[in-house]
Amino acid sequence: MAVPAVQQLAQVISQLPPLDQEFLYRRLERLLQPKLSPQVVVDFREKRFANGFRCPHCHGTHIHRHGKYKDRWRYRCVDCRKTFNDATASPLAGSHRDIATWLKYAKCMSQGMSIRRSAQEVGVSVPTAFYWRHKILTALRNLPKPSLTGIVEADETFFLDSQKGSRNLRRPARHSGAKAPLRGISHHQVCVLVARDRQTSTVSEVVGHGRVTAEQIGTALDGVLHDCVLCTDAASAYRTYANEKEIPLEALNARRGVKKRGIYHLGNVNGYHSRLKRWIRPFNGVSTKYLPNYLVWFQRIDSMHNIPRNVVANRLLDHSHTPMVFTTTKDLGCA
Numbered sequence: 001m002a003v004p005a006v007q008q009l010a011q012v013i014s015q016l017p018p019l020d021q022e023f024l025y026r027r028l029e030r031l032l033q034p035k036l037s038p039q040v041v042v043d044f045r046e047k048r049f050a051n052g053f054r055c056p057h058c059h060g061t062h063i064h065r066h067g068k069y070k071d072r073w074r075y076r077c078v079d080c081r082k083t084f085n086d087a088t089a090s091p092l093a094g095s096h097r098d099i100a101t102w103l104k105y106a107k108c109m110s111q112g113m114s115i116r117r118s119a120q121e122v123g124v125s126v127p128t129a130f131y132w133r134h135k136i137l138t139a140l141r142n143l144p145k146p147s148l149t150g151i152v153e154a155d156e157t158f159f160l161d162s163q164k165g166s167r168n169l170r171r172p173a174r175h176s177g178a179k180a181p182l183r184g185i186s187h188h189q190v191c192v193l194v195a196r197d198r199q200t201s202t203v204s205e206v207v208g209h210g211r212v213t214a215e216q217i218g219t220a221l222d223g224v225l226h227d228c229v230l231c232t233d234a235a236s237a238y239r240t241y242a243n244e245k246e247i248p249l250e251a252l253n254a255r256r257g258v259k260k261r262g263i264y265h266l267g268n269v270n271g272y273h274s275r276l277k278r279w280i281r282p283f284n285g286v287s288t289k290y291l292p293n294y295l296v297w298f299q300r301i302d303s304m305h306n307i308p309r310n311v312v313a314n315r316l317l318d319h320s321h322t323p324m325v326f327t328t329t330k331d332l333g334c335a
């Protein structure tokens with residue numbers, strides 16, 4: 001229970017006009033930002049090696065200390081003889097900036113901030129901000145997929161294929177905001193499959209161009225569904241997939257006016273589609289190449305929508321340090 005003075009303060013704040021509350025919120029956020037202690041660094045290390053201290057190159061466990069380099073311990077793996085430090089194969093690998101700067105950057109990401117604005121906010125160059133974004137997201141994509149159980153709603157949503165930023169355009173350039181050249185669903189549209197259970201665990205993946213096939217559904221959902229009833233629209237690909245895998249299916253034929261059958265509907269997955277589209281719009285036509293990264297980004301943010309921003313930032317960075325992923329500027333297409 002808060003002390004009376006704090007209760008009084010809360011009472012005063014609740015009576016302020018919304019704009020003053022917003023102003024106060026920003027001031028407090030800055031004021032109360034947790035100071036980064038050496039403990040944070042230790043925490044990162046512990047989370048990173050939560051399943052045991054392993055070599056990021058060969059996963060060997062026979063490791064010796066191998067001196068220090070730029071204040072970081074180096075280690076040497078006896079099995080593959082390669083050296084590494086705590087940040088090897090993590091987004092921080094090769095970065096000269098400290099964790100505090102990365103956390104600040106993760107906070108920009110938690111707010112869905114543009115590259116340019118994040119670069120300004122954190123004090124790094126625009127290419128660095130771009131590189132950091134995709135290093136974090138590439139790592140997040142390497143986390144294991146969640147398990148979906150109970151009623152699992154699955155449905156596709158489409159994004160216009162965009163080769164934005166590509167040097168070898170396979171077709172004539174299109175202006176941003178343009179419509180697809182063909183009506184309806186065509187190979188100009190990138191198909192994203194979203195499956196979501198009622199506990200709101202979500203899998204969202206780019207599965208291909210045009211209409212989804214049973215094979216693509218398998219690529220996205222094999223190994224993910226457990227003890228579930230799959231709830232979809234009437235597309236035959238779902239029926240084929242569910243039959244093959246012997247998964248109970250509730251197919252709703254909206255064209256025949258069946259949008260709901262008892263507790264079965266697609267409200268949750270379609271709500272997710274709308275939030276995703278709204279969130280991605282300010283990025284002005286995400287390049288198809290990077291779309292999987294934006295999907296994982298939105299998924300993380302959406303799953304933490306009721307958590308304070310500082311905590312979201314912390315978790316984004318934390319989670320991106322769990323998988324061992326080697327990424328280079330070349331891999332990310334920004335060399």
Ligand SMILES: [Zn+2]
Pocket residue numbers: 055056057058059060077078079080081082
């Ligand atoms: Zn090794």
